[in-house]
Amino acid sequence: MSWYQKVVVPRLLNSEMGSEELEKIRRVVLADAAGIVLEIGVGPGYNIPLYKNIAKLYALDPSKELIEIAKTRANPSDFSIEFLNGGAENIPLPDHAVDTVVSTWMLCSVSDPKKVLSEIKRILRPQGNFIFVDHGASPNPALRIIQTLLTSVTKYFTGNCHYDRKIEELMKEVGFTIKKIEHPREKLKPLIYNYQGIAN
Numbered sequence: 001m002s003w004y005q006k007v008v009v010p011r012l013l014n015s016e017m018g019s020e021e022l023e024k025i026r027r028v029v030l031a032d033a034a035g036i037v038l039e040i041g042v043g044p045g046y047n048i049p050l051y052k053n054i055a056k057l058y059a060l061d062p063s064k065e066l067i068e069i070a071k072t073r074a075n076p077s078d079f080s081i082e083f084l085n086g087g088a089e090n091i092p093l094p095d096h097a098v099d100t101v102v103s104t105w106m107l108c109s110v111s112d113p114k115k116v117l118s119e120i121k122r123i124l125r126p127q128g129n130f131i132f133v134d135h136g137a138s139p140n141p142a143l144r145i146i147q148t149l150l151t152s153v154t155k156y157f158t159g160n161c162h163y164d165r166k167i168e169e170l171m172k173e174v175g176f177t178i179k180k181i182e183h184p185r186e187k188l189k190p191l192i193y194n195y196q197g198i199a200n
Contacts (some may be wrong), residue, residue: 035099036054108161137163177199
């Protein structure tokens, strides 16, 4: 991991991902979390104070620096939190270990999204839910071309964020059924196309 990825990206994410606009989206997504929860890519921990009515939270992230930032948002609450330092390509939990997996703007940045989705499928209980919101490919072909061009440049300094991944297709390819899908917009960001929903 480069110095930039280790030092600068965690601070960039802590600064950029805490907006009021994104918090509103987070609240909607996290309202469906229940039981034992794994959050993939907990990042700077902006989701942690928003969880309600869950039994336990596993908070996974490959960055030790981001985990330390996230811990500052893990105030005493009604559920226990266990931080896990590792990548989502190899989740350190047994099969069928959790009721809910949460991902907020994470699938856009992992190196192998299909491997991550397969791991999520593995650790979810049979009736469990994967709840998510993520950047992804626009259905508009012209806009998608611009997203791909932009990604080819920006991924090197935005934590590997890809604006052009076909999120819904990737989920279906590994066996997920999409139960709900919406596309919340972000103000003043015409190139951002979000996928928000529930799958199992």
